[in-house]
Amino acid sequence: MKFDGYTIDPAASSMLERCAGQGIDTVWDRYQSQQPQCGFGLLGVCCRNCVQGPCRINPFGDEPQKGICGAGADLIVARNLLRAVAGGAATHVDHAYEAIEALELAARGGAPYQIRDEAKLQAVARKLGIAVEGRASQEIAREVAEAAYADFSNHGREPMKWLTATAPAERVETWGKLGVLPRNPDREIREGLHQTTMGVDADPVNLILSTVKLGLVDGYAGLHLATDIQDIIFGTPTPVASEVNLGVLKKDHVNVIVHGHVPLLSEKVVEWAKRLAPEAEKVGARGIQVAGICCTGNEVLMRQGVPIATNFLSQELALATGAVDAMVVDVQCIMPALQAVAGCFHTKILTTMPIAKIPAAEHVGFTLEDVDKRAEEIVRIAIDNFTRRDRSRVQIPTEKSAMMAGFSVEAIVKALSCLDPDNPLKPLVDNIAGGNILGAVATVGCNNVKVVQDSFHVTLVKELLKENVLIVTTGCSAQALAKAGLLQPEATEKYAGEPLKAVLTAVGKAAGLDGPLPPVLHMGSCVDNSRIGDLLKALADYLKVAVKDLPVAASAPEYQHEKALAIGTWAVALGVFTHLGVVPPVLGSPQVASILTGQTAEDLFGGRFYVETDPFKAAQGILDHIRSKRKKLGI
Amino acid sequence: MKQVLVDIKKCLGCRSCELACAVQHSKTKNLYQAVQESPHPRKRIFVESTGDGSFPLNCRHCDDAPCAAVCTTGAMRKDTSTGVVANQPEKCVGCWMCVMVCPFGAIATDGEKHLAVKCDRCPGLEEPACVAACPTGALVYQEVDSFAKGVRKQFLADFLREEGGNL
Numbered sequence: 001m002k003f004d005g006y007t008i009d010p011a012a013s014s015m016l017e018r019c020a021g022q023g024i025d026t027v028w029d030r031y032q033s034q035q036p037q038c039g040f041g042l043l044g045v046c047c048r049n050c051v052q053g054p055c056r057i058n059p060f061g062d063e064p065q066k067g068i069c070g071a072g073a074d075l076i077v078a079r080n081l082l083r084a085v086a087g088g089a090a091t092h093v094d095h096a097y098e099a100i101e102a103l104e105l106a107a108r109g110g111a112p113y114q115i116r117d118e119a120k121l122q123a124v125a126r127k128l129g130i131a132v133e134g135r136a137s138q139e140i141a142r143e144v145a146e147a148a149y150a151d152f153s154n155h156g157r158e159p160m161k162w163l164t165a166t167a168p169a170e171r172v173e174t175w176g177k178l179g180v181l182p183r184n185p186d187r188e189i190r191e192g193l194h195q196t197t198m199g200v201d202a203d204p205v206n207l208i209l210s211t212v213k214l215g216l217v218d219g220y221a222g223l224h225l226a227t228d229i230q231d232i233i234f235g236t237p238t239p240v241a242s243e244v245n246l247g248v249l250k251k252d253h254v255n256v257i258v259h260g261h262v263p264l265l266s267e268k269v270v271e272w273a274k275r276l277a278p279e280a281e282k283v284g285a286r287g288i289q290v291a292g293i294c295c296t297g298n299e300v301l302m303r304q305g306v307p308i309a310t311n312f313l314s315q316e317l318a319l320a321t322g323a324v325d326a327m328v329v330d331v332q333c334i335m336p337a338l339q340a341v342a343g344c345f346h347t348k349i350l351t352t353m354p355i356a357k358i359p360a361a362e363h364v365g366f367t368l369e370d371v372d373k374r375a376e377e378i379v380r381i382a383i384d385n386f387t388r389r390d391r392s393r394v395q396i397p398t399e400k401s402a403m404m405a406g407f408s409v410e411a412i413v414k415a416l417s418c419l420d421p422d423n424p425l426k427p428l429v430d431n432i433a434g435g436n437i438l439g440a441v442a443t444v445g446c447n448n449v450k451v452v453q454d455s456f457h458v459t460l461v462k463e464l465l466k467e468n469v470l471i472v473t474t475g476c477s478a479q480a481l482a483k484a485g486l487l488q489p490e491a492t493e494k495y496a497g498e499p500l501k502a503v504l505t506a507v508g509k510a511a512g513l514d515g516p517l518p519p520v521l522h523m524g525s526c527v528d529n530s531r532i533g534d535l536l537k538a539l540a541d542y543l544k545v546a547v548k549d550l551p552v553a554a555s556a557p558e559y560q561h562e563k564a565l566a567i568g569t570w571a572v573a574l575g576v577f578t579h580l581g582v583v584p585p586v587l588g589s590p591q592v593a594s595i596l597t598g599q600t601a602e603d604l605f606g607g608r609f610y611v612e613t614d615p616f617k618a619a620q621g622i623l624d625h626i627r628s629k630r631k632k633l634g635i
Numbered sequence: 636m637k638q639v640l641v642d643i644k645k646c647l648g649c650r651s652c653e654l655a656c657a658v659q660h661s662k663t664k665n666l667y668q669a670v671q672e673s674p675h676p677r678k679r680i681f682v683e684s685t686g687d688g689s690f691p692l693n694c695r696h697c698d699d700a701p702c703a704a705v706c707t708t709g710a711m712r713k714d715t716s717t718g719v720v721a722n723q724p725e726k727c728v729g730c731w732m733c734v735m736v737c738p739f740g741a742i743a744t745d746g747e748k749h750l751a752v753k754c755d756r757c758p759g760l761e762e763p764a765c766v767a768a769c770p771t772g773a774l775v776y777q778e779v780d781s782f783a784k785g786v787r788k789q790f791l792a793d794f795l796r797e798e799g800g801n802l
Binding site for chain 2: 036038039040042043056058059060061062583587588590
């Protein structure tokens with residue numbers, strides 16, 4: 001393939017060829033234009049936090065070794081990292097906060113959001129110590145929303161309730177001893193920005209501890225809160241079959257792409273696309289095809305079975321098909337470049353959030369109260385725009401793969417309970433103990449243009465499956481693996497080691513599937529990394545050990561976003577060995593790098609970062625880790 | 636013969652050339668690993684600035700090189716086939732005569748080994764690392780005459796724009 005150095009996805013490759021022919025700039029062209037990238041930035045030793053600067057530290061020992069204020073490399077790197085993690089945490093917390101607002105509306109009754117999952121509502125309420133017996137759902141929902149808001153208006157020193165209610169008790173104690181328990185998510189983010197301004201904290205170690213605190217903000221006031229509440233109002237995912245890749249777009253349909261992260265609007269777009277299908281027929285289309293990109297796509301995939309068009313790095317290429325009538329975007333990972341590609345075709349980019357506008361795109365601002373009206377408007381814009389599509393310029397790649405998704409913890413437990421209704425985790429744990437399953441690895445996170453698209457995700461996972469490691473996945477990693485056909489039962493036959501294959505076949509049969517369970521379980525969006533945290537907690541509780549003792553690991557093979565750094569920090573704090581496939585901007589500080597990847601993190605949390613940019617070596621490193629944990633457990 | 640030349644207006648003083656030079660002269664030739672090497676690799680290009688601007692200085696590989704002329708052991712030599720003035724470490728005794736006579740201050744010390752280190756124009760690379768690393772194109776690797784032609788054309792364009800109305 002001509003674009004081998006860009007992507008392993010054949011659909012993306014054919015669209016790249018089209019872009020090259022039509023003079024359409026893509027992320028890969030812009031990456032080339034950015035070469036060479038600044039070495040000081042890559043190492044994290046550039047400080048722009050005050051206007052006496054910018055300052056940078058010579059990483060080779062020559063002058064300058066101090067910034068103008070006297071900050072050295074360790075301090076500058078630690079401050080920059082804290083700011084990145086604060087940025088990442090802010091995205092998830094903001095996302096979760098809007099979900100609470102939607103829950104509050106649902107608790108009032110009427111429209112536009114409902115309580116779709118009473119069991120989840122009760123489960124969440126119980127964790128928070130809210131009485132559920134004999135009470136109306138709306139009343140419980142109101143109290144759950146109030147409990148969530150209470151964390152944001154916590155003016156005292158008590159730790160966040162959502163954290164103490166959902167995190168493993170052993171961890172809460174550990175974090176408490178280290179003084180890193182967050183009180184109020186907004187306050188911690190504010191404090192982190194304060195702490196890193198000119199002339200406040202000069203202690204790299206203190207800054208790293210605050211970074212961990214922000215990782216916990218991300219994990220519990222972001223990920224966990226968002227997942228819990230979205231499950232209540234949209235339903236907890238159950239296994240669902242769907243498809244992935246640009247081949248899901250249809251020549252004779254109105255094509256609407258939902259892109260971004262928050263499902264509060266995209267769920268409604270899916271709903272209205274179904275309702276307005278007859279209108280699409282009136283303009284000569286055979287229906288309306290909604291497809292997703294990034295995590296808003298994962299959200300509607302997990303709950304509605306909506307197919308995935310593509311993942312982060314090839315978002316522009318979806319538009320290069322000339323077949324997209326509207327791309328609806330909310331927040332995060334939306335390349336500003338999209339409008340330029342859309343402008344080459346009839347495609348309309350519809351921005352929807354007050355904090356995420358794109359010049360020349362059409363803005364359809366929505367509020368939670370008028371979301372139905374706006375979703376209807378959006379679908380109508382797409383239908384109307386279908387009539388402007390230039391059919392002679394439509395080129396849709398044929399590639400698409402079948403996939404299964406919808407593996408919430410609840411769904412996994414339900415599948416396992418087909419084997420052992422009284423003790424659903426027992427078959428899983430027994431197989432881990434017996435060695436049929438060597439361990440479990442979560443692959444998460446983004447694409448990064450520095451890595452051949454999807455290649456690290458896919459190579460790493462294939463290497464691990466061979467060695468009988470069960471994979472759970474979220475985010476763009478899940479979409480990369482899905483495109484490569486790893487989220488279907490056939491992949492178990494093809495890639496899993498014999499013992500793992502036998503286990504997955506037994507579970508699949510018991511759960512009434514035709515074949516085995518897929519070897520890679522799609523657990524949702526990036527905020528749904530909370531589900532992975534819950535699964536780890538359940539396993540640890542069952543075994544009466546700590547999460548840090550489990551034979552598991554996490555990997556963000558191609559991450560690019562600050563969100564990934566925040567999630568990774570949470571994972572390490574949870575006690576998880578966390579692999580990064582792209583070098584984070586910390587190597588300019590030997591102190592910070594060694595704390596995060598070395599014995600200090602291991603001693604404090606039982607987890608650490610592991611940086612390896614070669615997928616085969618990374619697989620080996622992860623396997624070594626899993627085997628060492630098994631050895632310690634005596635299994 | 637190509638030379639490393641500088642379009643002084645374009646230098647922003649970012650020091651990317653210095654980093655790339657040190658990495659190219661490291662054992663691993665990889666930024667992330669090079670910063671962990673001990674002893675640290677040494678750069679051979681130096682961005683100096685006055686208040687008015689900055690300029691990346693490195694060895695000019697002079698034809699009648701004073702450093703080579705004064706070298707007491709014959710370590711510093713101009714290779715007439717490549718045009719590169721290079722120091723042979725096995726002969727260098729660290730007397731620093733070359734440092735004293737170089738009008739550009741382009742020779743540094745490798746403190747650990749007591750050797751003079753200087754630009755070797757990255758043997759084996761098509762384009763020296765500093766030039767490849769320059770984000771603004773201030774550093775170029777070009778024939779001197781072709782560089783001069785560019786300067787002349789720019790001068791003429793500027794002259795006509797500024798003075799054209801008065802001619």
